[in-house]
Amino acid sequence: MSMPMQAPALRGxxxxxxxxxxxxxxxxxxxxxxxxxxxAAIRMKNPLFLLRFLFTPRSxxxxxxxxxxxxxxxxxxxxxxxxxxxxxxxxxxxxxxDIVRVLQQTETHxxxxxxxxxxxxxxxxxxxxxxxxxxxxxxxxxVVGVLVGQLIDEGxxxxxxxxxxxxxxxxxxGKFDDITVRDLLDMKSGIDVTEDYSEYKxxxxxxxxxxxxxxxxxxxxxRALAFAPGTRSDYRSIDAQYLSMIVAxxxxxxxAKVLQRRLWGPLGAEDIATWNLDHADGLERGFGNLNAxxxxxxxxxxxxxxxxxxxxxxxxxxxxxxxxxTPVAEAEPGWMYAALWWHPPGHERHGDYSAIGVxxxxxxVNPRHHTVVVKLSDYGSQQDEAETxxxxxxxxxxxx
Numbered sequence: 001m002s003m004p005m006q007a008p009a010l011r012g013x014x015x016x017x018x019x020x021x022x023x024x025x026x027x028x029x030x031x032x033x034x035x036x037x038x039x040a041a042i043r044m045k046n047p048l049f050l051l052r053f054l055f056t057p058r059s060x061x062x063x064x065x066x067x068x069x070x071x072x073x074x075x076x077x078x079x080x081x082x083x084x085x086x087x088x089x090x091x092x093x094x095x096x097x098d099i100v101r102v103l104q105q106t107e108t109h110x111x112x113x114x115x116x117x118x119x120x121x122x123x124x125x126x127x128x129x130x131x132x133x134x135x136x137x138x139x140x141x142x143v144v145g146v147l148v149g150q151l152i153d154e155g156x157x158x159x160x161x162x163x164x165x166x167x168x169x170x171x172x173x174g175k176f177d178d179i180t181v182r183d184l185l186d187m188k189s190g191i192d193v194t195e196d197y198s199e200y201k202x203x204x205x206x207x208x209x210x211x212x213x214x215x216x217x218x219x220x221x222x223r224a225l226a227f228a229p230g231t232r233s234d235y236r237s238i239d240a241q242y243l244s245m246i247v248a249x250x251x252x253x254x255x256a257k258v259l260q261r262r263l264w265g266p267l268g269a270e271d272i273a274t275w276n277l278d279h280a281d282g283l284e285r286g287f288g289n290l291n292a293x294x295x296x297x298x299x300x301x302x303x304x305x306x307x308x309x310x311x312x313x314x315x316x317x318x319x320x321x322x323x324x325x326t327p328v329a330e331a332e333p334g335w336m337y338a339a340l341w342w343h344p345p346g347h348e349r350h351g352d353y354s355a356i357g358v359x360x361x362x363x364x365v366n367p368r369h370h371t372v373v374v375k376l377s378d379y380g381s382q383q384d385e386a387e388t389x390x391x392x393x394x395x396x397x398x399x400x
Contacts, residue, residue, distance in 0.1 A: 067274035077268025137357030140290035145340030149320035233329035244286020301372035371396035
């Protein structure tokens with residue numbers, strides 16, 4: 001007899017639950033819509049991008065962005081091969097370790113070793129990595145450094161040129177307007193944009209440069225100085241971004257097209273490369289995010305090893321090679337810097353230098369042993385750089 005009295009109460013509870021569920025769903029939709037509106041208003045990638053960015057391997061971020069193509073060379077130059085197995089042990093964190101184990105521990109995808117211009121070792125995590133494009137991160141800075149050198153050699157630019165002389169829209173008055181190309185090349189601008197890659201602070205520092213859909217606008221809002229230009233060095237990706245924009249402005253075409261014409265084609269690149277943009281048909285993220293295949297990255301190292309020449313053609317003048325190979329600034333403790341190339345601890349004894357990207361990307365050059373090493377990885381932002389360079393040095397000593 002109690003059932004007829006309970007049924008309305010039960011229906012009431014179900015109705016209230018449905019209403020509560022609808023309210024929660026509506027609130028979630030409003031929150032999602034609001035987050036999309038907020039990121040659009042501040043010209044940042046939307047929350048879906050941020051979520052994907054959080055879980056995408058750093059070597060594969062090309063897939064998240066609009067890109068501009070860098071065509072393969074019409075006259076490709078394959079690297080000669082005389083392959084032999086990787087069979088020796090290397091020093092690793094105070095012990096002797098099998099090199100393959102080190103590669104696995106450091107989440108390496110590709111290791112290429114060139115001795116006297118010939119590919120002698122090639123290790124791939126899986127077969128697909130041989131021809132897959134990977135993001136270079138700050139290896140791209142060293143590429144920009146080469147392009148800047150070419151413009152300086154041709155008299156289109158000088159190291160004393162003021163940033164705002166080429167990009168007058170960024171004039172802020174005061175010390176900012178004193179920043180020169182030389183300051184930018186050696187990380188001495190003093191621009192206060194922190195080198196923070198944290199995915200959990202996406203709207204500040206270099207992370208903000210990764211997710212903005214309006215790089216010039218982001219840079220315009222971040223022209224404060226941490227110190228006077230030229231007074232000391234502090235590694236900042238924004239310095240390379242300004243240089244990449246200077247290159248494009250001087251040449252009157254997008255950075256990717258400048259690369260294709262001035263370097264990628266003459267180098268004999270075998271594959272298409274791409275450069276990530278801030279938005280469709282927008283601006284290249286010149287401080288990083290050049291995506292290319294391992295053997296085409298290797299050609300950059302072989303160019304440096306050959307003193308800036310490809311065959312009989314000079315792409316980097318002797319004067320600019322001297323600029324690259326002469327360390328002038330300590331951009332990080334113990335690590336010297338010059339024209340967007342790194343000189344690791346111990347470079348005085350070994351004479352080596354490298355293009356280096358965060359997450360474990362390297363184009364390492366050792367002229368004394370006629371060796372170039374390319375390593376592409378997904379190793380995290382703290383990547384044991386000094387220990388990795390020590391591995392390369394032992395590998396280079398085996399060059400015959």
